[in-house]
Amino acid sequence: MQSADAATFDEAYYRRYYFDKKTKVVDPQHAERLAAFVCSYLKYLRVPVRRVLDMGCGIGHWRDAIALHFPKASYHGVEFSEYLCERYGWERGSVVDYRARERFDLVICQGVLAYLEPSDLKRALRNLGSLSAGALYLEAVTQEDFEQDVVDEDLSDPRLFRHRAQVYRRGLTRGFKEMGGGVWLSRQAEVPTFALECTDA
Template sequence: MKSASDTWFDEAYYQRYYFDKKTSVIDPEHAERLGAFVCSYLQYLRVPVKRVLDVGCGIGLWRAAVARHFPDASYHGVEFSDYLCGRFGWERGSVVDYQAHDPAEPFDLVICQGVLPYLNPSDLKLALRNLGRLSRGALYVEA
């Protein structure tokens, strides 16, 4: 099995699966409820959240929930798709080997939703190890 290629995630991919209501695979209301749940749970646990990393952030569905629950937190989106990086201003990177600009300062919350199924087994191991390294407080991983 081969991990996803960066050529898969072009404008046509996102038009079809994210922006066209007839063929979309996402439900923004679901993303909002999930984001509210995760953020509320972290507030309940009294996990301080000042720095958030969303790896594979896509069109940025988590950004609004993070801003609502943690208004003083910085949100950093990292995306594999050149198209989305250009459209939304995300940093280009992969969950497999992304390194924070300041490795001595891990993130309080790391989000990785809908990314891992695109990885082969060896890249998956690297990604999980990397996610643990990037996070110091909370990690939301969808597998």
């Protein structure tokens, strides 16, 4: 099975998973709570957030949250879907090989990596490390989530790859420290942390 191609993420895809009340997988209230947690945690850690990259920004749930919690930060949305780029004006790009002139203080990558086959996933995880100089928020469903019935398979896209959690952790460990809750701190960030705040301390 190959990574999902751009044609996967057409208008019908977003109508089903984002806009139709009966089948959508995104709850705006959940998105608000999640963003409040991530941004508050970064403030607690004293990670300076001036430049934000939303890698696979979808319909832009994080844009308003960043404006609320980090009003002086710039937000840059990058999206693989041609449909969304045309509709919302995002820059078109892929997490596998997207490049930027400067690194970002916060990189968000939510619901993207499970669409990648193993070799593309490995490249994407390495690329996230090259894009972030501060923090990363990563969300991706894993094989363990399916095994433990955390994922609603009736609503979830059947095209998702079921990579093990360890695959993601192994790919990120070189560039990041895992801080819990999906938050990862770049090893280049000059942010002191307590040993019990990090899973790999």
